[in-house]
Amino acid sequence: MWILIGAFLVLMIIGVPVAVSMAAASILYILVYDVVPDVIVAQRMIAGVESFPLIAVPFFILAGNLMNIAGVTGRIYAFAVALVGWMKGGLAQVNIIGSVVFSGMSGTAIADAAGIGTIEIKAMKDHGYSTEVAVGVTAVSATLGPIIPPSLPFVIYGMMANVSIGALFLGGLIPGAVMTLLMMTTVGVLAYRNNWGSDAAFEWQRLFRAAIEVMVVGLFPLAAYLLILAGLSLNVAVIVALVLLVAADWYFDFDAVMALMTPVILIGGMTLGWFTPTEAAVAAVLWSLFLGLVRYRTMTLRTLAKASMDTIETTAAVLFIVTAASIFAWLLTVSQAAQILSAWIFALTESPWVFLILVNLLLLIVGCFLDTIAAITLFVPILLPIATQFGIDPIHFGLIITLNLMIGLLTPPLGMIIFVLARISKMSVERTTMAILPWLVPLFLALVAITFIPQLTLWLPTAAGMIR
Template identity: 75%
Template sequence: MLLLLGSFIGFMLIGVPVAIAMAVASVLYLVFYGVAPDIIVAQRMIAGVESFPLLAVPFFILAGNLMNIAGVTGRIYAFAVALVGWMRGGLAQVNIVGSVIFSGMSGTALADAAGIGTIEIKAMRDHGYPVEAAVGVTAASATLGPIFPPSLPFVIYGMMANVSIGALFMAGILPGLVMTALMMVTVAFFAHRYGWGSDAPFEIRKLFAASLEIVVVLAFPIAIYGLTYAGLSLNISVALALAMLIALDWYYDYSAVMALMTPMILIGGMTLGWFTPTEAAVAAVIWSLFLGLVRYRSMSFRSLAKAGFDTIETTASVLFIVTAASVFAWLLTVSQAAQMMSDAMLSITDNKWVFLILVNLLVLFVGCFLDTIAAITILVPILLPIVLRLDIDPVQFGLILTLNLMIGLLHPPLGMVLFVLSRVAKLSVERTTMAILPWLIPLFAALLIITFVPAVSLWLPTQMGLIR
């Protein structure tokens, strides 16, 4: 265990990328102790990515990239301005609402920060907000991406923990709304303290138009229910309702109805059993292509090629981390290191609430040094047996683990959202870190609620029959 963990930590301290550090530490352990033939490394790496749920990873990444080039981000931003831009601290509130909508398409914090976050930071700057305020609220709202469905970390966790990915997706909705409410309250507090005003005039016409778009989207499932009740089959009802929605959107030229429909299609399709979460990722790509090529006509072959190459690059880095982490996690089990760590934690306490406090502290610390995917792959084999032994629902634990790691994305030395926003805002990492610190308060408040009020995570999937 000392060789495996010691070499891994040593490589990390000298700046070796996390995936390479895990792979080299694993090879060193195999060479020195000969617990298995060297070929086992290749076999375990292949086994780590030979999974149907992992097919969702490249498709969700591609969907996020396509949304960014399809002009969807600008329409979402305009919709959010009409909806909440008239409030005090209007563009900060717009930042949060825009991230909520965009998170239903991309599933990643980085896509949110690099996509709609770029627009929001520039707009807040131009309206006189301190750049630190713009960076802070953008960083905090970017963490919503992997909490609202769809979510790449939920896909990885569901595969590792053998938990329903659909249940995890549904479990993220209420915690995401809680996080949104806490962030909007925080914005209201800062607006009062620093005298931020509204950034768009209160126009009942624009507010009514934005509210009407929400009503149109919500009318979609109602129309399906009505057509089904009238005797049509479910598939025909959906096709007719979608055709009516597209016709309305084309006729009235709504700014964001089609974008708002993305999470509705994904969540509704999984709920009705039309497709698995993996197939939902493909549906997200198809819908993104429809928006960019047909509805908005904002995509070109050059931009499509760029989105494809960006997806290949990101997918390769993510899956390389998964492969290296799968070998490392297997050796933690083989070497009894995982069991020793579990026993050590259980020797401290067998109270589930104390255990959850310790887990929060541990994962918050780990999240500062490890990539999200690597952390999930390593920690789940260690912590899940204790979670099940203490009768903690693994779905709730998935929410706790993911939110902790999202907070880790905002911290040095390896916080990717931190570095992305530092580059976008042209701030030093130190100034960006200080700008983010006040916005950790609503995130920690949400973490406490999700940890100690299980119903927030479990009520919706329980009501939908996804968990018992």
């Protein structure tokens, strides 16, 4: 076990990529101990990606890329300005609301930071905010991406834990709302202390239009319900309601109705049984193509080709990490590491709350060094069986793991959001890191609430009948 873990850590320290470090350490372990034939390495790596839910990975990545090139980010920003730009610290609040909407399309924190973050940082700097403040609020709001559905980490976790991805998606809605409120409250406190003003004039007309857009999206399920009462079947009623919604959006030229509809379509489609979470990823791509090619007409063959190539590169990187982590995690199991850790934890405590505190501490440290996908693939097979023995629901545990690893994206030395925002803001990595650190407070408060109040995560999936 120590050769396996030691080789992995040494390779990581000298700068070898995470996936290569795990694969090399696994091969070294097999060569030294000759525990299995060499061909098992290839078989286990293939088995790690031979999973139907993983088909969702490239489609969710493609959907996020397509939304970025469809001009949706600018419309989301305009909608957020109309909704909260008049508040104190207006553009900081806009930053958060924009990320909430974009989270319903992208599924990843990196896409959020690189997509709408580019617009938000420039706008905040133009309105007199320091670069540090703009980067800090953009970084913390980007963590909403994998919590509010759809979520790429939830797909990976659901595959590894063999739990309902749809239940994970529903479970992320209330925690996402809690995180949003904590972030907005933080901005409000800082705006009061630093005397930040509003960044957009309060106009009833703009606010009313933004509120109308939210109401239009909310009227979609009501219209479907009324059509069912009128005698239409469920499927026909939903299709007719969607056509009416698209027609209304086309006539009134709303800014963000179609973007706001993305999570509604995905969650609603899964709840109604129209499609599985994997098929929901395909639906997200089709919806993105509709917006870019038909509704907004902003996509070209060149931008589509670029989005496709970006998707191929990202998917290859993600799946290579999954394959390497699968063999590494399997060898940890073979070497009895999971059993040793389990025995140590049960000797240390019999309280599930103490166990969750230990898990949080472990994952906060791990998140500083490991990629999110690699960490999920590596630690879920080890920690989830222990969590189950403590009576912790796998859906609840998935939210805890994901939020911890999102915090890891904001912390050195390997936090990817740090590097993305450093490039966008043209600040050094060191300055970017210092700008982000104060904004971790609302994330830690959210982590405490989600950890110790399981119903924040479990209430919606239970109400929807996805878990019992």
